[in-house]
Ligand SMILES: Nc1ncnc2c1ncn2[C@@H]1O[C@H](COP(=O)(O)OP(=O)(O)O)[C@@H](O)[C@H]1O
């Protein structure tokens with residue numbers, strides 16, 4: 001059977017596809033009698049199949065021309081599979097330890113094959129709901145962010161390379177537009193897609209739509225998102241895009257990747273950890289009050305930023321005489337000015353991260369796509385209480401982010417809400 | 418004779434080219450006996466021919482694969498003619514009154530034909546040196562900037578259109594890199610191309626290279642220039658790119674066009690007016706002390722910004738329920754928040770403009786390409802005095818630009834140096 005035209009696969013036709021694709025069948029030792037195929041796409045957009053037999057394994061991800069969780073009524077280019085593949089490869093070059101290897105890509109079929117991130121890996125968000133500590137999480141994710149962001153920025157690249165790649169990823173505009181809508185627009189207006197824990201949060205959702213200062217700030221962030229090509233960002237770096245064991249951290253699902261503001265990735269991750277923190281009171285019971293776990297989350301937030309900062313600056317120092325064109329050595333190679341520009345760069349990045357993180361929190365409470373951290377709290381009143389605290393913190397951070405001088409002040413703020 | 422491969426034209430071969438190009442020969446009524454062709458390229462980069470006979474006229478501009486004023490030792494893509502044509506057409510759509518019409522473009526030959534901006538039009542810079550007042554200049558140039566910048570920004574465009582055009586103009590990277598080098602880098606380091614009025618300004622040039630706060634600020638501007646796709650900017654909007662009569666204003670030479678920060682254009686124009694102001698003391702004599710003319714320049718600076726502000730906001734108000742996606746009507750359509758976001762937008766744009774304007778002034782005094790305003794002052798000591806005042810003002814503006822609340826404060830600062 002030939003696959004010369006796009007068609008959605010299912011467990012059955014996928015076998016034919018694999019048989020017709022040498023690079024995939026060879027991964028299975030060309031044996032098909034003991035094959036297991038399982039669709040596991042719990043995500044919002046795509047179909048994901050785990051494929052394995054006694055000889056090997058991989059994961060197949062296929063994009064259909066609409067958004068899976070909504071259906072054909074919300075069309076979405078299947079070219080996203082192409083950009084996901086590009087981003088996986090590019091990020092994989094700079095951070096192979098935390099990025100699944102791509103085995104195969106088929107643009108016609110909008111399909112990629114990648115390493116199967118095997119059990120006991122689970123989605124980080126589920127681990128956070130279950131109250132599991134990941135001692136290496138901050139270390140790993142900061143490594144991932146520092147490497148992928150630094151090496152795709154003008155701190156490492158020439159403007160020639162940069163403009164070439166920016167142009168390429170402009171093609172991922174439909175996915176960017178989805179973010180523009182669901183993160184920066186819908187929560188601040190009446191939208192058929194918005195939902196929240198009603199009736200408890202009716203007034204809170206309305207207050208978001210009527211808060212002029214909040215709208216001013218979110219407009220500034222949106223303009224950064226649309227206009228600032230700072231680095232190749234993942235674009236959807238929430239805790240559902242990270243698979244973990246206590247020893248390993250793997251970042252999946254960069255289909256929203258494009259050249260955008262670094263703070264969007266950092267904020268997505270930190271913001272989702274903060275959501276996990278506020279959800280804990282909905283998950284505690286007599287056996288486990290989750291107090292210690294909440295402290296661990298706060299520590300993970302603090303360490304993620306601090307380690308990111310440390311690693312990012314270390315990369316900068318290491319490559320300061322390299323080919324990056326933002327700060328030419330002939331101009332910036334003296335310790336005093338180097339310190340000055342790094343401080344200024346990191347301060348702006350910190351404030352961007354807080355802003356984007358806050359915007360991502362808000363949209364998860366009053367926008368279309370919610371997070372399992374809260375959704376799994378069955379008592380709606382209890383859930384609303386958790387959500388309101390997170391929402392109020394996020395609003396305050398979004399408006400006052402420039403006043404925060406360091407991550408410890410953010411931790412203090414989280415404790416106050 | 419066929420022109421199927423690139424070759425540099427001269428007055429003679431240009432005739433053959435015109436004969437072989439119906440759209441051009443028809444402009445001349447297909448008569449070639451009374452033809453006049455004159456090379457007038459006084460610019461730095463390209464060859465410009467005026468072509469006319471009793472039936473008609475046009476201008477031919479051809480890009481060679483190097484920088485004209487330096488020679489073949491500084492190669493430069495001839496594709497710049499393509500981007501110049503694109504930009505002329507795009508800006509012409511939004512502001513035909515101030516943009517020469519394009520008649521013909523030949524990518525193979527890197528050649529465009531456009532309206533001949535006939536005498537008594539002269540280059541604005543020459544008019545400023547001669548002390549001629551242009552009562553409509555601020556009105557016209559603010560119209561040009563407001564229209565070209567507004568209509569190519571996300572205030573008017575969808576992000577789909579925006580990303581498509583951003584990607585296209587990423588191709589003009591070599592010209593962007595030239596700006597990066599000569600505006601944001603060379604003046605702040607030792608460079609073989611730098612020059613200044615020696616020995617008078619030796620210490621001043623050195624001080625620029627040793628000023629860490631200045632380097633910090635210029636890095637921020639460079640990053641905006643490289644990363645922020647705010648609108649389709651002209652990219653080289655100094656007073657040598659404007660042709661004027663007292664009644665007409667035409668903007669030529671947008672070969673540096675790309676999606677960049679709006680403030681780069683506004684700053685280029687204002688900064689060059691400020692240079693013209695400081696050059697006046699080198700041009701005054703017993704007949705004319707240039708005092709009144711200096712006042713006129715200050716008024717032109719003030720009016721340019723004020724009229725730009727007025728027109729830009731008027732366009733925004735007029736199109737606020739249009740297809741622009743930066744501020745969706747469903748979120749921002751109430752007078753209070755509209756005022757809030759416009760104030761914030763214009764404040765940032767003002768500070769950007771001051772920053773870029775200052776950087777453009779500095780580079781004209783200690784960088785590779787100087788301005789005739791100063792160069793035509795033959796007494797080197799007198800010239801250095803004028804240049805030093807401009808340089809000191811520019812340094813102060815670059816560092817303190819965020820403290821300026823309006824254009825009148827800038828005018829006061831100019832008077833103080
Ligand atoms: N490489 C992989 N290894 C193991 N499981 C995976 C892999 N990629 C995806 N998955 C599983 O499939 C789910 C959906 O994948 P994801 O890439 O997030 O799709 P979507 O784009 O639809 O959100 C993930 O939550 C994870 O459980």
Ligand SMILES: Nc1ncnc2c1ncn2[C@@H]1O[C@H](COP(=O)(O)OP(=O)(O)O)[C@@H](O)[C@H]1O
Nearest residue numbers: 457458459460461462463465476532533534670
């Ligand atoms: N359309 C035109 N009409 C009349 N003169 C023109 C026209 N275009 C260019 N010129 C003349 O040629 C000179 C150089 O043109 P310009 O486009 O600035 O070239 P460059 O890119 O080399 O700076 C201008 O200063 C002006 O005198």
Ligand SMILES: [Mg+2]
Nearest residue numbers: 043044240253
């Ligand atoms: Mg996902």
Ligand SMILES: [Mg+2]
Nearest residue numbers: 044236238369
């Ligand atoms: Mg998502």
Ligand SMILES: [Mg+2]
Nearest residue numbers: 043045253255
């Ligand atoms: Mg996804």
Ligand SMILES: [Mg+2]
Nearest residue numbers: 460461657670
């Ligand atoms: Mg020119």
Ligand SMILES: [Mg+2]
Nearest residue numbers: 460462670672
């Ligand atoms: Mg030019």
